Amino acid sequence: METVIQTTDLTKFYGKSRGIKDVSITVNKGDIFGFLGPNGAGKSTTIRTLLDFIRPSAGSATIFGMDCRKDSVAIRKRIGYIPGDFGLYGHMTGWKFLEYFGRIRGGYDTSAAKEYSKKLDIRLDRRMKEYSRGMRQKVAIIQAFMNNPDLIIMDEPTNGLDPLVQQTFMDMLHEDAGRTIFMSSHVLSEVEKSCNRVAIIKEGRIVTEEQVEALRQKSGKVLEVKFAQPLTKEIFYLPGISNLTQVNGAYRMTVTGSLEELLQEISRHRLADISIHQMTLEDIFMHYYEGAK
Numbered sequence: 001m002e003t004v005i006q007t008t009d010l011t012k013f014y015g016k017s018r019g020i021k022d023v024s025i026t027v028n029k030g031d032i033f034g035f036l037g038p039n040g041a042g043k044s045t046t047i048r049t050l051l052d053f054i055r056p057s058a059g060s061a062t063i064f065g066m067d068c069r070k071d072s073v074a075i076r077k078r079i080g081y082i083p084g085d086f087g088l089y090g091h092m093t094g095w096k097f098l099e100y101f102g103r104i105r106g107g108y109d110t111s112a113a114k115e116y117s118k119k120l121d122i123r124l125d126r127r128m129k130e131y132s133r134g135m136r137q138k139v140a141i142i143q144a145f146m147n148n149p150d151l152i153i154m155d156e157p158t159n160g161l162d163p164l165v166q167q168t169f170m171d172m173l174h175e176d177a178g179r180t181i182f183m184s185s186h187v188l189s190e191v192e193k194s195c196n197r198v199a200i201i202k203e204g205r206i207v208t209e210e211q212v213e214a215l216r217q218k219s220g221k222v223l224e225v226k227f228a229q230p231l232t233k234e235i236f237y238l239p240g241i242s243n244l245t246q247v248n249g250a251y252r253m254t255v256t257g258s259l260e261e262l263l264q265e266i267s268r269h270r271l272a273d274i275s276i277h278q279m280t281l282e283d284i285f286m287h288y289y290e291g292a293k
């Protein structure tokens with residue numbers, strides 16, 4: 001399998017304060033890779049280091065086998081990126097903005113830009129400062145896709161987009177199976193729908209990196225149960241049960257072991273309600289996030 005992005009113990013301190021610490025991740029060709037984490041976890045720091053906007057304090061990163069520091073110019077020619085808000089380019093029209101970034105990358109395809117502007121329903125003849133936040137984000141997305149790059153790196157790409165446009169954007173991610181996508185996000189449902197691989201970062205460190213499907217399988221099921229009468233003895237003592245909580249008489253827990261024994265135990269009592277579902281990425285995220293507190 002071809003490796004597209006590889007970071008090894010990537011570390012960035014801003015003076016004494018932690019940005020990221022020992023971040024090691026691997027993104028393979030064709031991956032739609034979701035980079036998840038709460039505010040201040042280190043997502044932007046990682047992305048800015050990959051793009052050589054900031055320099056790491058330790059560790060290394062490569063893209064297409066080239067060093068992110070030494071070969072940043074060659075790398076940028078092959079990637080599309082959305083580093084965040086393009087607030088600085090307010091005087092440019094949408095078209096000028098695309099031309100400017102197209103030139104930096106050695107040319108761009110105007111017909112592709114036109115096609116994407118139709119798809120995203122945005123006119124490109126207005127100045128960037130006149131666009132709303134969501135409109136600016138659309139122009140930034142066109143800018144990242146228009147050169148048909150091998151890799152697109154995006155920091156919170158759906159910020160400001162309405163749900164309809166978010167869907168169009170997610171379809172765009174899947175247009176080309178050979179393309180690799182690396183995107184940070186807070187929006188778990190969007191990552192769950194569109195990404196095949198995910199890394200979760202917390203307080204500057206990677207807490208897990210996994211195929212989305214494998215993560216779900218490994219992370220078990222969520223069982224919620226409410227009894228008709230209060231329990232008179234503890235029944236949730238079996239191995240494989242974790243994160244047990246009780247709210248308004250309803251029990252909620254994560255089950256990673258066999259359900260059979262637990263369901264037998266539960267069935268000895270009169271039930272008011274029961275539900276079992278596979279952990280969603282949101283459950284998993286909360287599990288890692290809260291568990292590491």
Ligand SMILES: Nc1ncnc2c1ncn2[C@@H]1O[C@H](COP(=O)(O)OP(=O)(O)OP(=O)(O)O)[C@@H](O)[C@H]1O
Nearest residue numbers: 014017018019037038039040041042043044045046
């Ligand atoms: N320029 C800077 N100077 C000092 N500290 C910084 C700087 N930029 C980021 N940090 C710190 O580095 C840590 C990681 O921040 P970063 O912006 O990478 O997080 P993030 O995961 O992108 O957060 P968010 O989801 O809120 O955008 C935070 O503790 C932040 O305070």
